Amino acid sequence: LECDLAMNLVGQPLVRQQVMKGVREFLENRNPVKPLVMSFHGSTGTGKTYVSSMLIRYLFQGGLQSPYVHQFSPIVHFPHAERIEQYKESLKRWIQGNLTNCGRSAFLFDEMDKMHPGLIDVIIPFLGPSWVVYGTNYRKAIFIFVSNAGGEQINDMTLDLWRARKDREEISLRDLEQAISKAVFENPQSGFWKSGIINEHLIDFVVPFLPLKRHHVKQCVVSELVQQGLEARPGVVQEVADSIPYFPEEEKIFSSTGCKTVASRISFFF
DSSP states (O other): OHHHHHHHOOSOHHHHHHHHHHHHHHHHOSSOSSOEEEEEEOSTTSSHHHHHHHHHHHHSTTGGGSTTEEEEOHHHHOOOGGGHHHHHHHHHHHHHHHHHHOTTOEEEEOOGGGSOTTSGGGGHHHHSOOSOBTTBOOTTOEEEEEESTTHHHHHHHHHHHHHTTOOGGGOOHHHHHHHHHHHHHTOTTSTTTTOHHHHTTOOSEEEEOOOOBHHHHHHHHHHHHHHTTOOOOHHHHHHHHHTSOEESTTTOOEETTTTTTHHHHHGGGO
16 A cells, blocks of 8 residues: 555655554554544545545455445435435444444545535544444444545645745645644534534544645656556647646646546547
8 A cells, every 4th residue: 555655646745644654553453442534635636535445445355346345425325404314313324234244344425525514423423432332343443534625725835835935745734734624624514514523533634635736747647648558658748737727827836626637638639
């Protein structure tokens, strides 16, 4: 996993550091005091889904298709605000039932920024250091929350550092964590708004995904071309990278969509 992250995840030093620290400590501990809970934050195309699926692929045979891996999307699974109490009950039952089957299960919550506030708190009993919840030991489970929320604040801080001629490796996790907390946990539109998960400090690792620069996008283009069995000609790599929108308007430093649209753009140049 460490090697794969180093080779294939572009421009995310903090992610590699945090994810490896979290996973290594958790797996080396034969008797963890609580489940591993990670929250991924950043704007579109910076690698949040890529890293969560890579992590699952290494930990579970069959990856995301494993019967012990469960993915939730607010738009698919919890679309109607008026049915929140019903969703709470079924989410609690689903997690409880699956953890009873296998204590080493993983639960992925996508697009937490679109989750109805209050809903996610129903899983609090499963995240804490309780020895036994509802009659079963759940402390070997993994919970991953993925969210675009906080992305704007991460982008602003990265841009400020760039303007101050500082390297992205110099960005401190502490600075970013404070900005993310404010954006995510104090926002009434966020799934974590006033959440007990935050108040009770149940998230072990807040993982910030930084915006990607043009040379990172080029790395994504090369790797996508290789994956598609196409020749990575410098001219094509440059054209694909140039076709992507960048921000801010004047300097055009960071990709507005990260590497998300790279795969679909390649066909225009062949």
